[in-house]
Amino acid sequence: MSAITMRELTKVYPGGVRALDALDLEIADGEFFALLGPSGCGKTTLLRTIAGLEVASGGSVRIGERDVTGLPPGKRDVAMVFQDYALFPHMTVRDNIAYPLRIKKVDRRTRGGKAADTAEELGLSGLLERRPGQLSGGQQQRVALARAMACHPQVFLLDEPLSNLDARLRLEARTFLKRLQRELGVTTVFVTHDQAEALALADRIAVMEGGRIRQVGTPTEVFRRPANTFVAGFIGSTPMNLIDARVHGGELAVGPARLPLPDDSHGQVTDGERLVYGIRPEYLDYSPTAVPGALTGEVVVVENLGSVSLVSLDVPADDTGPADAGSPAGDAGRTSVQVVVPEGAEPEPGDTGWVVPRPGRSLLYRDGTLVTATATAEVPAPRAGAAVRS
Amino acid sequence: MTTDTAPVPTTEPTRPTVAVRHLLAQIGRYTFLCAILGFFALPLLWLATAPFDDTPTVTASLPRFTLDNFRALLDNPYALSSLLNSVYLAAGTAALVVTFAALAAYALSRVRVPGRDALLYGLLLLSSIVTGTATMVPLFELAFRLNLIDSRLGVILILSGGLLPAAIFILKDFMDSTPTSYEESARVFGASPLQIMRHIVVPLVRPGLATVGVWAVANVWGNFLVPFLLLRGPDKAPAAVIMYTLYTEGGQADLRLLSTFSLLYSLPVALMFVFVSSRYGFRFHGGIKR
Numbered sequence: 058m059s060a061i062t063m064r065e066l067t068k069v070y071p072g073g074v075r076a077l078d079a080l081d082l083e084i085a086d087g088e089f090f091a092l093l094g095p096s097g098c099g100k101t102t103l104l105r106t107i108a109g110l111e112v113a114s115g116g117s118v119r120i121g122e123r124d125v126t127g128l129p130p131g132k133r134d135v136a137m138v139f140q141d142y143a144l145f146p147h148m149t150v151r152d153n154i155a156y157p158l159r160i161k162k163v164d165r166r167t168r169g170g171k172a173a174d175t176a177e178e179l180g181l182s183g184l185l186e187r188r189p190g191q192l193s194g195g196q197q198q199r200v201a202l203a204r205a206m207a208c209h210p211q212v213f214l215l216d217e218p219l220s221n222l223d224a225r226l227r228l229e230a231r232t233f234l235k236r237l238q239r240e241l242g243v244t245t246v247f248v249t250h251d252q253a254e255a256l257a258l259a260d261r262i263a264v265m266e267g268g269r270i271r272q273v274g275t276p277t278e279v280f281r282r283p284a285n286t287f288v289a290g291f292i293g294s295t296p297m298n299l300i301d302a303r304v305h306g307g308e309l310a311v312g313p314a315r316l317p318l319p320d321d322s323h324g325q326v327t328d329g330e331r332l333v334y335g336i337r338p339e340y341l342d343y344s345p346t347a348v349p350g351a352l353t354g355e356v357v358v359v360e361n362l363g364s365v366s367l368v369s370l371d372v373p374a375d376d377t378g379p380a381d382a383g384s385p386a387g388d389a390g391r392t393s394v395q396v397v398v399p400e401g402a403e404p405e406p407g408d409t410g411w412v413v414p415r416p417g418r419s420l421l422y423r424d425g426t427l428v429t430a431t432a433t434a435e436v437p438a439p440r441a442g443a444a445v446r447s
Numbered sequence: 448m449t450t451d452t453a454p455v456p457t458t459e460p461t462r463p464t465v466a467v468r469h470l471l472a473q474i475g476r477y478t479f480l481c482a483i484l485g486f487f488a489l490p491l492l493w494l495a496t497a498p499f500d501d502t503p504t505v506t507a508s509l510p511r512f513t514l515d516n517f518r519a520l521l522d523n524p525y526a527l528s529s530l531l532n533s534v535y536l537a538a539g540t541a542a543l544v545v546t547f548a549a550l551a552a553y554a555l556s557r558v559r560v561p562g563r564d565a566l567l568y569g570l571l572l573l574s575s576i577v578t579g580t581a582t583m584v585p586l587f588e589l590a591f592r593l594n595l596i597d598s599r600l601g602v603i604l605i606l607s608g609g610l611l612p613a614a615i616f617i618l619k620d621f622m623d624s625t626p627t628s629y630e631e632s633a634r635v636f637g638a639s640p641l642q643i644m645r646h647i648v649v650p651l652v653r654p655g656l657a658t659v660g661v662w663a664v665a666n667v668w669g670n671f672l673v674p675f676l677l678l679r680g681p682d683k684a685p686a687a688v689i690m691y692t693l694y695t696e697g698g699q700a701d702l703r704l705l706s707t708f709s710l711l712y713s714l715p716v717a718l719m720f721v722f723v724s725s726r727y728g729f730r731f732h733g734g735i736k737r
């Protein structure tokens with residue numbers, strides 16, 4: 058059980074791909090930590106570099122008090138669960154789970170017993186003599202976890218542990234994984250490209266893009282206050298609305314609409330400044346009747362998401378500025394705004410609707426970075442109390 | 448409707464001729480297959496009957512049953528021991544080839560070396576020359592300088608050298624098709640490269656190892672030239688060489704001894720093939736059966 062500290066960690070693959078770019082990250086002791094990001098952003102590379110399967114091109118990795126940057130994987134006291142689980146197909150479940158102990162020269166009988174104990178904890182007792190090929194996906198995943206647990210490592214590394222399971226099983230396994238990590242209290246880093254999974258499981262999340270970390274924070278922080286427009290667009294089951302806006306007399310102008318400035322941007326913006334207004338579709342209220350000053354437009358698409366519907370409106374927007382002068386000055390552009398509408402209140406495509414932001418839920422981005430009350434920091438670290446505003 | 452019925456009258460008269468043509472084609476195909484089959488079956492038939500015939504000829508015929516031929520063969524001082532010599536040579540070569548080919552194929556499959564494929568194809572090309580007739584003189588010379596004339600080790604080394612490239616080539620395909628995550632997983636648990644080889648790689652490519660082993664044994668078993676040139680006395684000669692000495696005083700091939708010996712000579716390899724094939728599955732390509 059140890060903290061993991063990475064300093065200026067860089068990995069350049071032969072061929073010149075810079076998969077990790079001077080990355081700094083601290084993962085606390087006992088934390089359940091998620092690495093989240095789009096495909097190819099370097100999540101697996103980071104995990105493999107912590108494990109020692111990739112040799113860092115620069116920087117350092119520390120696990121607990123030890124600098125492990127130059128150590129081979131076997132000496133780092135970590136256990137890794139691979140995306141394909143990598144269960145040895147020629148060994149029984151028992152032998153698979155006992156394999157780390159076999160390497161440690163534990164005698165056959167003792168390790169067989171320990172494997173059986175671990176299997177019991179994970180509900181695999183009846184399967185000890187089977188081969189991995191005779192197990193379901195969920196069982197295979199638990200055998201892989203059991204094998205990782207059997208060597209009592211300081212750190213668990215899980216590469217997309219749930220992505221090989223079907224949707225229903227994934228939910229079950231998610232809960233199971235979270236409980237297991239709580240009980241064991243071992244520092245765990247897991248990779249995922251599913252933001253819902255990261256939000257549900259992790260104590261803290263690092264959102265990555267192009268080998269860099271764009272934001273680190275608790276699920277609440279990352280969800281409520283994305284530090285930049287990349288994270289804002291990535292987190293959330295429906296991406297945040299990011300609308301071009303202009304500061305105008307203490308309000309935000311989006312085309313003809315006038316929206317209140319977010320609370321903590323007061324005094325941070327100057328009149329006439331162009332910014333990006335961010336609000337989640339969940340935090341917009343739809344109204345079929347006119348509301349003065351609200352965003353308004355024609356309903357284009359209605360997507361049924363089960364208990365709610367996602368409605369897209371075509372809204373006249375502020376002109377996107379002289380930089381991309383595709384349209385003559387003064388001619389307002391149009392933008393799409395998405396809003397979540399509860400069951401029973403869905404409009405029809407072609408209707409005209411008004412949307413009103415809920416107070417305290419909107420954010421402002423200047424040059425892609427969040428505008429906050431305390432200057433503009435790349436990674437804001439509001440305390441738990443400050444994060445829950447409303 | 449009219450377009451549906453239109454083609455029917457035109458196909459109706461041709462249907463019997465199509466059937467006849469089909470039948471003729473079938474007859475032709477089976478006749479051809481029978482001819483081929485006979486071509487291969489007759490020698491085997493001879494092998495099955497001649498040893499038990501008291502006056503065998505070069506044709507296969509219903510034998511007048513006797514076991515005298517086997518008794519005569521037992522009287523030959525070198526016949527049985529030569530089979531044992533063959534076993535020594537084949538087992539030694541197969542062990543060397545399987546061990547070294549596995550190590551080399553693993554390394555070649557996992558390590559990126561520039562020009563690796565060119566190296567492999569080059570070796571494969573050259574290997575057919577190494578144990579071929581063309582290099583017999585330099586090989587003899589080499590064995591002479593290394594003091595390996597009339598030594599089983601010499602024969603084993605030279606045969607292994609000839610078989611290794613193709614064996615590496617076959618095994619590399621097996622190694623390539625085992626996912627590296629198995630090995631990486633073992634590495635994270637702290638396994639050494641040799642442990643990974645023993646615990647993970649060898650069991651996974653076992654069908655490949657079995658295939659290469661059988662193939663090496665069959666090759667050595669049938670090799671005449673190398674042991675014939677490198678081994679001096681009949682006491683070390685393998686069966687393939689001893690068979691060459693089974694003549695009557697008159698200088699004629701002794702068919703009674705020859706046929707009996709041939710049977711004893713071919714049985715072990717055939718049995719080994721059946722055993723290995725049923726146990727490990729005999730195949731020349733990689734891939735994991737779970």
Ligand SMILES: Nc1ncnc2c1ncn2[C@@H]1O[C@H](COP(=O)(O)OP(=O)(O)OP(=O)(O)O)[C@@H](O)[C@H]1O
Binds near residue numbers: 076095101103
């Ligand atoms: N062995 C390799 N050699 C060269 N480039 C590589 C290698 N492995 C990964 N890369 C590159 O490094 C970058 C990061 O890859 P990585 O596998 O870490 O992404 P990822 O975030 O895990 O993506 P995914 O979600 O698709 O698994 C990618 O651009 C990838 O093409």
Ligand SMILES: [Mg+2]
Binds near residue numbers: 100101102
């Ligand atoms: Mg990955």
